Amino acid sequence: MNRQSLTRRSDFEWVIEASGCMRVPGIIYAGEKLIDEMDEKVCEQLTNVASLPGICRAAYAMPDAHWGYGFPIGGVAAFDPDEGGVISAGGVGFDISCGVRTLHTGLIADQVESRKGEIADSLFKNVPAGVGSRGAIHLNEQEMDEMLLGGGRWAVARGYGRPEDLEYIEEGGCALGAKPEFVSHEAKKRQADEMGTLGSGNHYLEVQRVAEIFDTATAAAFGLRLNDIVVSIHCGSRGLGHQVGTDYLKAMVIEGHRPIPDRELACAPIRSQLGQNYLGAMRAATNCALANRQIITHLVRGAFAEVEPGAKLSLLYDVSHNTCKIERHAINGTTRELFVHRKGATRSLGAGHMDLPLSLRGAGQPVLIGGTMGTESYVLVGTGESEELAFSSACHGAGRSMSRTAASKKWQGRKLIDELREEGVLIRTRSYRGVAEEAPGAYKDVNAVARAAEEAKLARRVVRLVPLICVKG
Amino acid sequence: MRIMAGWEHFSHGSDIGVRGFGHTIEEAFEQTALALTGVVADISRIGQREKIEVHCEAPDLELLLMSWLNAIIYEMAVRTMLFGEFHVVVSGCSLMGTLLGEEVDPERHHVAVEAKGATLTALKVVHNQDGQWVAQCVVDV
Numbered sequence: 001m002n003r004q005s006l007t008r009r010s011d012f013e014w015v016i017e018a019s020g021c022m023r024v025p026g027i028i029y030a031g032e033k034l035i036d037e038m039d040e041k042v043c044e045q046l047t048n049v050a051s052l053p054g055i056c057r058a059a060y061a062m063p064d065a066h067w068g069y070g071f072p073i074g075g076v077a078a079f080d081p082d083e084g085g086v087i088s089a090g091g092v093g094f095d096i097s098c099g100v101r102t103l104h105t106g107l108i109a110d111q112v113e114s115r116k117g118e119i120a121d122s123l124f125k126n127v128p129a130g131v132g133s134r135g136a137i138h139l140n141e142q143e144m145d146e147m148l149l150g151g152g153r154w155a156v157a158r159g160y161g162r163p164e165d166l167e168y169i170e171e172g173g174c175a176l177g178a179k180p181e182f183v184s185h186e187a188k189k190r191q192a193d194e195m196g197t198l199g200s201g202n203h204y205l206e207v208q209r210v211a212e213i214f215d216t217a218t219a220a221a222f223g224l225r226l227n228d229i230v231v232s233i234h235c236g237s238r239g240l241g242h243q244v245g246t247d248y249l250k251a252m253v254i255e256g257h258r259p260i261p262d263r264e265l266a267c268a269p270i271r272s273q274l275g276q277n278y279l280g281a282m283r284a285a286t287n288c289a290l291a292n293r294q295i296i297t298h299l300v301r302g303a304f305a306e307v308e309p310g311a312k313l314s315l316l317y318d319v320s321h322n323t324c325k326i327e328r329h330a331i332n333g334t335t336r337e338l339f340v341h342r343k344g345a346t347r348s349l350g351a352g353h354m355d356l357p358l359s360l361r362g363a364g365q366p367v368l369i370g371g372t373m374g375t376e377s378y379v380l381v382g383t384g385e386s387e388e389l390a391f392s393s394a395c396h397g398a399g400r401s402m403s404r405t406a407a408s409k410k411w412q413g414r415k416l417i418d419e420l421r422e423e424g425v426l427i428r429t430r431s432y433r434g435v436a437e438e439a440p441g442a443y444k445d446v447n448a449v450a451r452a453a454e455e456a457k458l459a460r461r462v463v464r465l466v467p468l469i470c471v472k473g
Numbered sequence: 474m475r476i477m478a479g480w481e482h483f484s485h486g487s488d489i490g491v492r493g494f495g496h497t498i499e500e501a502f503e504q505t506a507l508a509l510t511g512v513v514a515d516i517s518r519i520g521q522r523e524k525i526e527v528h529c530e531a532p533d534l535e536l537l538l539m540s541w542l543n544a545i546i547y548e549m550a551v552r553t554m555l556f557g558e559f560h561v562v563v564s565g566c567s568l569m570g571t572l573l574g575e576e577v578d579p580e581r582h583h584v585a586v587e588a589k590g591a592t593l594t595a596l597k598v599v600h601n602q603d604g605q606w607v608a609q610c611v612v613d614v
Contacts, residue, residue, distance in 0.1 A: 067486035132577035
């Protein structure tokens with residue numbers, strides 16, 4: 001990105017001053033190197049988002065921001081319905097409520113190292129992943145609607161998981177205000193056999209080791225010690241969420257708010273029939289994602305029970321990073337109810353926030369940052385400053401630095417799997433080409449992204465995780 | 474001179490662009506569908522055992538392309554099939570499409586990634602001065 005179009009406010013904060021149609025400035029949080037590597041499109045898309053009606057304070061981009069769909073991926077924007085604010089299907093994304101969940105195993109590295117192959121095989125056998133995979137659960141129409149209303153709570157009531165899991169999921173595992181009646185027949189049909197499936201692309205199921213501790217006190221509050229083994233699940237709302245995104249993107253471009261600076265920013269006033277229908281459908285899709293991660297958690301527990309029955313597999317936390325949530329934030333000294341879009345961005349609540357479970361309230365929210373199958377992931381903690389900086393938001397992952405086409409030309413899946421095995425990472429997949437497209441070298445440096453989030457005070461690093469096993473779709 | 478039909482992928486930050494071109498809009502749409510399949514699997518390995526018909530309508534040709542690709546993505550998902558041959562008839566802003574394919578076999582078809590949806594990003598349907606039709610957009614995967 002060309003720095004000349006930006007005003008530098010600090011080492012990690014860059015401003016696109018409001019001009020032309022922009023109602024608020026654009027703010028990017030990143031270090032010099034990440035700014036230089038960032039796609040010029042982020043600047044263009046942030047400028048467009050800043051021109052939408054009802055936007056508050058600023059349009060924000062996180063350190064891992066890249067070219068998205070109208071909104072940049074790694075974008076955050078809050079809209080006030082009292083000021084004509086809008087909701088955008090592109091601002092939430094196709095994979096509604098895609099997110100990361102991390103589980104404590106209660107095991108340490110030495111207990112797992114010699115059993116890695118067995119654990120990998122058991123996870124791969126028990127958790128359906130990849131193109132065309134189907135889950136063991138088939139939902140009829142009534143069950144589908146119940147799932148869309150109940151999310152994680154529905155899953156636990158059906159026996160997929162433990163009641164205590166729900167406390168460690170945003171909104172207690174259930175998005176309120178879901179309206180299954182505004183989810184199309186096609187979306188429900190697409191989901192009928194996809195419950196408890198991981199998907200493909202950048203989605204994964206990993207067994208990881210705590211390799212470094214940055215903040216001992218917070219790590220202890222999160223129950224994390226050096227060499228602890230955790231399991232992380234990255235996936236979303238599967239076919240239902242994708243179809244809801246598809247249906248409403250088309251509806252918003254045909255019937256939505258006018259004028260807009262770019263057709264990709266298709267949106268609808270929050271206080272319109274279309275806006276309300278989308279909100280109801282989006283929350284239903286959010287519940288689908290939460291139920292899906294809950295079922296996968298149940299499958300992971302089953303997989304460990306076959307080979308390592310002592311594993312605890314309790315939740316550290318579950319965060320969604322493609323969302324629009326109603327939240328209360330201070331705007332010019334007044335607390336307002338805003339619709340906060342986070343596309344490829346994670347909520348980052350600081351210590352003391354009332355939305356956190358009691359056991360985490362003293363420390364702050366775990367911010368789960370996914371890396372790649374060969375590098376690192378991070379657990380960060382939300383900061384108090386993040387509220388003022390970006391409506392309590394932080395980054396969500398590394399972000400790609402190379403296209404899928406280029407990656408599949410540069411790497412061979414089979415060879416990559418062999419190389420990673422030499423480095424101690426076991427990959428299980430049905431798609432060598434998928435592995436090549438997801439090569440660690442095709443992603444930005446997640447260490448730099450996590451460091452930039454910390455230095456910008458969006459979140460603080462707690463531990464670094466390295467992968468031991470990765471199941472890819 | 475006869476304009477050749479063909480398809481290609483183009484780069485996008487996190488996902489992938491699909492582009493088809495041809496002598497007619499139908500050819501361009503058929504080729505873009507092949508480019509979409511090429512994102513998911515190896516087209517040359519897909520047999521044409523089953524025929525599926527789809528119908529799409531939209532207010533303009535660009536949204537018609539998006540609807541066409543999304544109809545294919547939907548059929549791939551609900552039928553767990555891959556399609557390696559497409560036939561299209563465009564009439565105004567509506568389309569009748571035929572998809573020929575078979576049930577997905579991840580190993581035989583060399584699958585790579587699922588397509589989530591066709592997007593408005595880089596969405597274009599253009600009739601060039603030299604008579605060539607080009608149809609393209611980015612697909613979220």
